[in-house]
Amino acid sequence: SATGAMVLSTWDFGAAANAVAFAQLAKGGSLIDAVEAGAMVPEADPTNHSVGYSGYPDRDGHVTLDAVIMDDVGGVGAVAALENTMHAISVARRVMERTPHTFLVGEGATRFARDQGFPQQSLLTPESEKAWRDWLKTAKYQPEANSENRITRTPGGALDHDTIGLLARTADGRMAGACTTSGMAFKMRGRVGDSPQVGSGLYVEAGVGGATSTGLGEEVTRVAGSARVVASMRGGSTPQQACEEVVRHIAKLRGDAIRGVQVGFLALDTKGNVGAFCLLPGFTYAVTDARGKTTVLKARSLF
Numbered sequence: 001s002a003t004g005a006m007v008l009s010t011w012d013f014g015a016a017a018n019a020v021a022f023a024q025l026a027k028g029g030s031l032i033d034a035v036e037a038g039a040m041v042p043e044a045d046p047t048n049h050s051v052g053y054s055g056y057p058d059r060d061g062h063v064t065l066d067a068v069i070m071d072d073v074g075g076v077g078a079v080a081a082l083e084n085t086m087h088a089i090s091v092a093r094r095v096m097e098r099t100p101h102t103f104l105v106g107e108g109a110t111r112f113a114r115d116q117g118f119p120q121q122s123l124l125t126p127e128s129e130k131a132w133r134d135w136l137k138t139a140k141y142q143p144e145a146n147s148e149n150r151i152t153r154t155p156g157g158a159l160d161h162d163t164i165g166l167l168a169r170t171a172d173g174r175m176a177g178a179c180t181t182s183g184m185a186f187k188m189r190g191r192v193g194d195s196p197q198v199g200s201g202l203y204v205e206a207g208v209g210g211a212t213s214t215g216l217g218e219e220v221t222r223v224a225g226s227a228r229v230v231a232s233m234r235g236g237s238t239p240q241q242a243c244e245e246v247v248r249h250i251a252k253l254r255g256d257a258i259r260g261v262q263v264g265f266l267a268l269d270t271k272g273n274v275g276a277f278c279l280l281p282g283f284t285y286a287v288t289d290a291r292g293k294t295t296v297l298k299a300r301s302l303f
């Protein structure tokens with residue numbers, strides 16, 4: 001039974017991912033099975049322009065994916081700048097389970113995915129290609145806060161989403177997490193964000209808890225954000241206090257440089273306490289409780 005199991009993830013669209021992850025746990029799947037299955041939901045969603053298939057491309061028109069998966073017994077697998085494979089999270093899991101490494105990037109990651117038999121396809125949809133061509137007219141790189149939850153009524157009825165970070169725990173307090181993204185729209189070729197980096201986009205520690213991040217990745221990578229959240233929890237902070245502490249740290253460190261920038265953290269401790277905090281209003285997250293009930297909540301913000 002999944003009694004006591006919990007799943008937590010970033011943004012409104014996390015609710016659909018949570019449902020799939022929770023169902024995995026309920027039918028006896030492992031935590032890794034659960035977070036992988038959950039992360040695959042937005043990866044395969046053609047209306048989601050910042051994870052997996054139909055993600056917005058880099059400025060040269062290539063969709064490149066970043067993902068990490070990790071458990072609480074030292075298992076880690078990650079990929080960055082992966083191309084042509086929809087389910088980056090599954091490739092990350094293969095890195096963890098079938099290579100002597102923790103992180104593959106670029107051409108090597110892409111070749112590994114192909115060699116492992118993952119279906120190869122272009123991830124650029126006509127809609128994403130059009131958005132890129134429109135962007136090229138000005139070619140101004142201006143990341144937009146909370147674009148994740150924005151509904152853009154394009155002819156296809158597309159929904160703009162972003163990175164998903166997912167944390168899951170079992171009744172006995174074991175934990176795992178996953179984070180997957182196509183990164184910032186129109187990023188430089190070769191740019192890697194916080195999401196696939198252990199300690200930045202995701203961190204999980206046995207006996208303590210886990211954290212994940214979303215928003216402008218550079219601001220999280222600078223301070224190894226998720227590792228800091230977990231370190232603060234290890235020192236006795238609640239998940240909420242820990243998320244607030246790290247957001248305040250970023251704000252203090254960066255001053256005017258983070259004006260208009262969104263960064264959000266989500267944390268879960270091994271007892272099932274939840275925390276969330278962000279720089280700007282607008283960051284939402286989905287919590288699925290022990291009974292399988294999902295609620296989408298607004299995180300409190302510093303500004």
Ligand code: SD4
Binds near residue numbers: 148
């Ligand atoms: C990145 N953190 O690549 C990701 C993007 C993101 O909500 O989370 N957007 O920087």
